Amino acid sequence: MTDRDVIIRVRGLRNQFGAQVVHDNLDLDVRRGEIIGIVGGSGTGKSVLMRSIIGLQEPAAGTIEIHGRSTASLSERDAKELRRTWGVLFQNGALFTSLTVAENVQVPLREYYRMDDHLLDEIAAFKIAMVGLDRDAGPKYPSDLSGGMRKRAGLARALALDPSILFLDEPTAGLDPIGATAIDDLVRQLQQTLGLTVFLITHDLDTLHSVCDRVAVLADKRVITVGTIDELLAYPHPWVQEYFKGPRGRAALQIAGGADTSGHGEGG
Amino acid sequence: MTQAALTGLRIETAGDETRVCIVGPLTVREAGIAYDRLAALTPSPAMTIDLGEADTIDTIGAWLVYRFLRDWRVAGVRARYANATPEQEKLIEQARINDAPCEVRPREANPVVRQLAEIGRATVAITDRFGALLAFLGLVLARLALQLARPWRIRWTSLSHHMEQVGLKALPIVGLMSFLIGLVLVQQGAYQLRRFGAEIFVVDMIGIATLRELGVLLTAIMVAGRSGSAFTAQIGTMKLTEEVDAMRTIGLDPIDTLVLPRLLALVILMPLLVFYASMVAIAGGMVFGWLSLDIPVDTFFTRVRTVVTMDDFLVGMIKAPVFGMVIAVAGCFEGMQVAGDAASVGERTTISVVESIFMVIVFDAFFAVFFTTIGM
Known part of the structure; x- marks a missing residue:
């Protein structure tokens, strides 16, 4: 693996809150163009890891490189430029409640670029359509949306600036299985058409099986292993075994196996 | 470039x-x-x-x-x-x-129609709210009567906790505010009265005004801002996290567990706070009179004792528990009205403070008419 292929490189990361150490000496590489799933038990710091990478959480030690540049010593301007290259979907969408969906999508565009109002409206409509929202969702306020629609709207805002990295924090949490599957498909499809790198935190085993190229497992304050699901199935750590071979893990594995064969059938 | x-x-x-x-x-x-x-x-x-x-x-x-x-x-x-x-x-x-043009903002109606609709909506909302407030008041009074009939069911731990919060912890700020108001009042009053050579009447003014009106009004305003808002925020947050619903399913009545302890705490403590505020305000006036107006402390005392009647004291003390109740009911009512998202907590808290201060002043006007009529 050459350096060019690594888009996010985390080395020796340490995060702590008071005396409680969340991460210690954590290493992680995210490759360009892959969907990497982050799993781990509750409280293992999945969200903290994401927040460290996107600069919302100052790490106690360690380095984080994105596009080959360390995030620690950036000028304000460079930091802003770097932030432009990623989009973040927070767990509950984190839409601005005082703005409509379309206006939410326009916020990053207005912040970074000057363009005609007519073009802004067109781009907002285009992004809203791209994440599969109905056209009448545009003028609605976030409080009028269902959970699934809110996630899609959050995704549209995250995609507004055409980022190269997309961070998703539990995109399917709190959705019904149909909505969750639709979000999984959408992430896959967007990643393929736009060539995104996706950093995906999830608890959802179906999402892991159907969407992720590789999965990183957080345990014992670090990333204990990264690999495809097949590789993880053979990994001897008890938590990994329990996670993927427990009743839920087995069920998801069977479903994914079935889906895979039918997928190959269509492809061939 | x-x-x-x-x-x-x-x-x-x-x-x-x-x-x-x-x-x-x-x-x-x-x-x-x-x-x-x-x-x-x-x-x-x-x-x-x-x-x-x-x-x-x-x-x-x-x-x-x-x-x-x-x-x-x-x-x-x-x-x-x-x-x-x-x-x-x-x-x-x-x-x-993905070429699917959509509206960016909700379509806006004709401004005249919108204005009219706004007035209509506001009227309905105010009427509804007033009805709901009365219903809530009735419910609270009914539960209160039930509980007072069976005093062993009063939640003493919760009551003492709220008494500490709304009473004991309010002492420093209420004291400081009252002291400064008393001081300023005497200073301004003396400036005006000096022109008539009637400086000594500032003692009458501060004594009577504080006991009858200022002590109780200022304390009520401070308590509405400090405790009424806290009631709304606490109960509102518990509504959002479904704690109130959980209580109901377990068989706890939210009025008994959440509203009554807060209400009783304010009703019991408002008279005490008002008395304390009045005394500190008079002390503030006395300090200013002694330092700047050369009114000796003992003269000040004697004058206060001759001009201030028991009625003046009672007027303030009768109003205090009523205002406490108004603030508690408004605060808890707005807390119970919270629904939807976290923004609603902030909205309701603001409404609760405005509402309780407004109602305190309305009640104060009623009291003024009432006391004049009965000659107090």
């Missing part, structure tokens, strides 16, 4: 065909200028957007290519793009699939 360099657009004309060559990147960064320049073109019978020299194109660049070709075609122009890579074609195809 000039605009032209930012977006490489080269326009070549051959016969009736215009070729727009995109040179370099066409991304969200260049979109604003590219849009302005493409929109300024007068389309000739045949338009071609040539992507042969373009390097990076993102979805927004692809959208621009697609939407101008679409507009030109609608205007009857033969429009096409040329020399696109397969990836660029895929992005332009994405733009075509």
Whole structure:
């Protein structure tokens, strides 16, 4: 693996809150163009890891490189430029409640670029359509949306600036299985058409099986292993075994196996 | 860097065909200028957007290519793009699939209609709220009567906790405020009364005004801001996290567990706070009189004892528990009205403070008429 292929490189990361150490000496590489799933038990710091990478959480030690540049010593301007290259979907969408969906999508565009109002409206409509929202969702306020629609709207805002990295924090949490599957498909499809790198935190085993190229497992304050699901199935750590071979893990594995064969059938 | 360099657009004309060559990147960064320049073109019978020299194109660049070709075609122009890579074609195809214009803001009605609708909505809302408040008051009074009939069911732990919060912890701020108000009042009063040589009457003024009106009003306002708002926020948050619903399912009555302890705490402590505030305000006046007006402390005392009657004291003390109740009921009522999202907590807290201060002043006016009528 050459350096060019690594888009996010985390080395020796340490995060702590008071005396409680969340991460210690954590290493992680995210490759360009892959969907990497982050799993781990509750409280293992999945969200903290994401927040460290996107600069919302100052790490106690360690380095984080994105596009080959360390995030620690950036000028304000460079930091802003770097932030432009990623989009973040927070767990509950984190839409601005005082703005409509379309206006939410326009916020990053207005912040970074000057363009005609007519073009802004067109781009907002285009992004809203791209994440599969109905056209009448545009003028609605976030409080009028269902959970699934809110996630899609959050995704549209995250995609507004055409980022190269997309961070998703539990995109399917709190959705019904149909909505969750639709979000999984959408992430896959967007990643393929736009060539995104996706950093995906999830608890959802179906999402892991159907969407992720590789999965990183957080345990014992670090990333204990990264690999495809097949590789993880053979990994001897008890938590990994329990996670993927427990009743839920087995069920998801069977479903994914079935889906895979039918997928190959269509492809061939 | 000039605009032209930012977006490489080269326009070549051959016969009736215009070729727009995109040179370099066409991304969200260049979109604003590219849009302005493409929109300024007068389309000739045949338009071609040539992507042969373009390097990076993102979805927004692809959208621009697609939407101008679409507009030109609608205007009857033969429009096409040329020399696109397969990836660029895929992005332009994405733009075509997702061409679904939508409204950005909700449609706004005619301003006159909107104004009228607003007035109607507000009227209904105010009437509804007043009805709901009365219903809540009735419910609280009924539960209160039940509980007072069976005093062992009063939640003493909760009551003492709230008494500490609304009473003991309010002492420093209420004291400081009262002291300063007393001081300022005497200073301003003395300045006016001096012109009539009647400086000594500031003692009458501070004594009577504080006990009858100022002590109780200022304390009520401070308590509404400090404790009424806290009641709304606490109960509102518990409603959002479904704690109130959980209580109901377990068989705990939220009025008994949440509202009554707060109400009793305020009703018991308001008279004490008002008495304390009045005394501190008079002390503030006394300190100013002694330091700046040369009114000796013992003269001040004797004068207060002769001019201030028991009625003055009672007027304040009778009003205090009523105001406490008004504040507690408004605070708890608004807390119970919280629904939806966290923003509603803030909204309700503001309403609760405004509402309780307003109602305290309305009640104060009623009391003034009442006490005058009965000659107190």
